[in-house]
Amino acid sequence: MRSKVALLAAAAGLGLSSSASWGHHSFAAEFDIQRPVQLRGTITKVEFINPHSWLHIDVTNEDGTVESWMIEGGTPNTLFRAGVNRNTLPLGAEVIVDGYQARDGSNKASGRDVTFPDGRKLFLDGSAPPGEERR
Numbered sequence: 001m002r003s004k005v006a007l008l009a010a011a012a013g014l015g016l017s018s019s020a021s022w023g024h025h026s027f028a029a030e031f032d033i034q035r036p037v038q039l040r041g042t043i044t045k046v047e048f049i050n051p052h053s054w055l056h057i058d059v060t061n062e063d064g065t066v067e068s069w070m071i072e073g074g075t076p077n078t079l080f081r082a083g084v085n086r087n088t089l090p091l092g093a094e095v096i097v098d099g100y101q102a103r104d105g106s107n108k109a110s111g112r113d114v115t116f117p118d119g120r121k122l123f124l125d126g127s128a129p130p131g132e133e134r135r
Contacts (some may be wrong), residue, residue: 031110035101039069039109046089048076052126055089055111057097071097071111074125084122089114099124
């Protein structure tokens with residue numbers, strides 16, 4: 001009886017621990033390495049939520065229309081340890097984001113890095129492959 005309870009508890013624990021990982025995805029599952037994007041826009045929102053952080057930017061197109069983009073970054077803990085926080089990504093700041101667009105063509109991308117007008121660069125440490133300068 002004792003071994004059956006232990007086996008049942010182990011199976012339940014394994015099931016619970018693996019269910020959390022089902023929500024996480026690989027880069028290739030959602031983003032396309034063949035669709036690199038470089039977006040120039042203004043930061044409108046920053047979300048440090050698990051399992052990925054999100055940077056929201058408004059991009060003004062050549063015709064004057066504005067598109068809102070969601071840029072996936074790494075986990076909050078990873079970014080915080082790298083010195084990225086709300087102070088380093090201030091709302092209203094103009095940035096250039098390099099990354100890869102979502103496979104479904106939506107205004108969503110996996111961000112590789114963010115560059116500020118002064119040349120300062122932050123790496124987003126998301127699921128996007130590193131750029132040439134990081135290899």
